Amino acid sequence: MANVIIVGTQWGDEGKGKIVDLLTExxxxxxxxxxxxxxxxxxxxxxxxxxFHLIPSGILYESKGCFISNGVVIDPQVLLNEMEELAGHGLPVTPERLLISERAHLIMPYHKLQDAGSEASLAAGRKIGTTGRGIGPCYGDKVLRHGIKLGDLLDRELFREKLGQCLEEKSFLLTKRYGLEAPKLEAIYDEFMGYAERLAPFVGNVSLALDRGRRAGKHILFEGAQGTQLDIDHGTYPFVTSSNTVAGNACTGSGFGPAHIDAVIGILKAYTTRVGEGPFPTELFDATGDQLQRKGGEFGATTGRKRRCGWLDGVIAREAVRLNGITDLAITKLDVLSGQPELQLATSYQADGATLEAMPNNIKTYDNLKPVYEKLAGWSEEIRHAKCLDDLPAKARAYVKRIEEFTETPASIISVGPGREETILLRNPFIS
Known part of the structure; x- marks a missing residue:
C-alpha cells in the first residue's frame, strides 16, 4: 500500500496530467x-x-475509483459537460467510478459575475489575470461561511433558504459596486434543481471512502491542480489562485490523515512557464522564449492563453521541494530543450544589492529583481525515442543531474514527449 501526492512545482502547466495518468495504472x-x-x-x-478540468484524469482507467473531494469548488454545468464529453468518447462516468464530496462548495452564477466585475474594476498593472470562472468568489464565500455545498443542493428547502440569503448580499454588491444585473432567485433555483437530480447519485462522504480504501490496502493517488507558486499562502501573492496548491492541502482538501502519506512527487517542467499576470523572474522576451513557446505548445489547457516562457528557475524549484516535502521529481518536457546550444538555470536572485535564495514577500521587490544564472551545455539530438536514462545524450543526462543536485531531490520520472509511452520511469512510488 502507498499513498502518493502529485503537485506542481512552478506556476502550473507542468504536465501533471500525464504523470497522474502514468501512475494511475x-x-x-x-x-x-x-x-x-x-x-x-x-x-x-x-x-x-x-x-480534464474537474474529473481526475484517472477516469481513463475503467477499473479505478475517482474522487472529487471537499477542497474542490464545483461548477455543476462544467462537471456535467465533462461527463457527457467522456461518454462521447466511450467512457461513461458512473457513480461506481466517481464519488463527489458532499462538502465540496458550489460555484454559483453570482460568483462568476462577481469575478468578472472585480477584475474589470482593477487598474492596469493590478489585474490578477483571473479566468473569470467564479473560483475566487466561491472560495471567499466558503471562508466567510456564506457558501453553498453540494450536499445542500440535495435538500430543496435548505438550498432555497441559503440561496435567498446569499442573493440578498450579492445583489447589492453586483448592482451597486459593479453596475451589473443580479441574477434572479427562481432562475438559479430551477437550474440547480436540475443539476441536483443528475448529480445526486454521485454525492457522498469522500473522506470516509478514502479511509476505507486505505484500510483495505488500496494505493491512493492525490492529484493537485495549478502549481506551488500559485498557492494562496506561499505563492506570488496577489497573483495566485484562491486555494492552497501545496501538498499539505491534499490532506485537508480530502479529509485524509497526513501520517498516511508515503511520497510527494513534484512535477518540474525542464524550463519555466506562466499563464496570466504576475512576477516571472526568468521570463524570456527573445527568440529563445518564442521558440520554447512554439515547440512546447505552450497554451493554457483551460484558458487557451499563450504561456510566458523562460529558463528553469532553480530558486522556485528548491522552494517547492521545501514547501511540499517533495520526495521525488518528475521532470517534464525535456524534449523541448533539444536543439538549444546553451541552457541556463537560475540559482539565486539579485535585488537592490542583496542576494535572494527564495521568492521575496514584497511584491515591489520584483520590479528590480534579476536572476543569477548558471550556464549549462545544451544538446542537439532529439530524445523522444529514449526508453531509459542511458538513451539520453550525455549533456541531457548532465542537465537532469544538475537539477537533482541543486534541488537535493532525485528524479524518478523523466518525460521526453507528450505520449504515455514517451516516459522514462526510474522509480515507481507505488512499487519501490
Whole structure:
C-alpha cells in the first residue's frame, strides 16, 4: 500500500496530467483535492487528446475509483459537460467510478459575475489575470461561511433558504459596486434543481471512502491542480489562485490523515512557464522564449492563453521541494530543450544589492529583481525515442543531474514527449 501526492512545482502547466495518468495504472483510487475548473490537465493517449478540468484524469482507467473531494469548488454545468464529453468518447462516468464530496462548495452564477466585475474594476498593472470562472468568489464565500455545498443542493428547502440569503448580499454588491444585473432567485433555483437530480447519485462522504480504501490496502493517488507558486499562502501573492496548491492541502482538501502519506512527487517542467499576470523572474522576451513557446505548445489547457516562457528557475524549484516535502521529481518536457546550444538555470536572485535564495514577500521587490544564472551545455539530438536514462545524450543526462543536485531531490520520472509511452520511469512510488 502507498499513498502518493502529485503537485506542481512552478506556476502550473507542468504536465501533471500525464504523470497522474502514468501512475494511475499502479493506483487504485485517484483524488482531486483542490481548485476548480480554472485548471486543466491535458493527456495524449493513443494519439487522442483529453482535457480534464474537474474529473481526475484517472477516469481513463475503467477499473479505478475517482474522487472529487471537499477542497474542490464545483461548477455543476462544467462537471456535467465533462461527463457527457467522456461518454462521447466511450467512457461513461458512473457513480461506481466517481464519488463527489458532499462538502465540496458550489460555484454559483453570482460568483462568476462577481469575478468578472472585480477584475474589470482593477487598474492596469493590478489585474490578477483571473479566468473569470467564479473560483475566487466561491472560495471567499466558503471562508466567510456564506457558501453553498453540494450536499445542500440535495435538500430543496435548505438550498432555497441559503440561496435567498446569499442573493440578498450579492445583489447589492453586483448592482451597486459593479453596475451589473443580479441574477434572479427562481432562475438559479430551477437550474440547480436540475443539476441536483443528475448529480445526486454521485454525492457522498469522500473522506470516509478514502479511509476505507486505505484500510483495505488500496494505493491512493492525490492529484493537485495549478502549481506551488500559485498557492494562496506561499505563492506570488496577489497573483495566485484562491486555494492552497501545496501538498499539505491534499490532506485537508480530502479529509485524509497526513501520517498516511508515503511520497510527494513534484512535477518540474525542464524550463519555466506562466499563464496570466504576475512576477516571472526568468521570463524570456527573445527568440529563445518564442521558440520554447512554439515547440512546447505552450497554451493554457483551460484558458487557451499563450504561456510566458523562460529558463528553469532553480530558486522556485528548491522552494517547492521545501514547501511540499517533495520526495521525488518528475521532470517534464525535456524534449523541448533539444536543439538549444546553451541552457541556463537560475540559482539565486539579485535585488537592490542583496542576494535572494527564495521568492521575496514584497511584491515591489520584483520590479528590480534579476536572476543569477548558471550556464549549462545544451544538446542537439532529439530524445523522444529514449526508453531509459542511458538513451539520453550525455549533456541531457548532465542537465537532469544538475537539477537533482541543486534541488537535493532525485528524479524518478523523466518525460521526453507528450505520449504515455514517451516516459522514462526510474522509480515507481507505488512499487519501490
Amino acid at each position: 499502479h493506483a487504485d483510487l485517484v483524488v482531486r483535492f483542490q481548485g476548480g475548473n480554472n485548471a486543466g490537465h491535458t493527456l495524449v493517449v493513443d494519439g487522442k487528446q483529453y482535457v
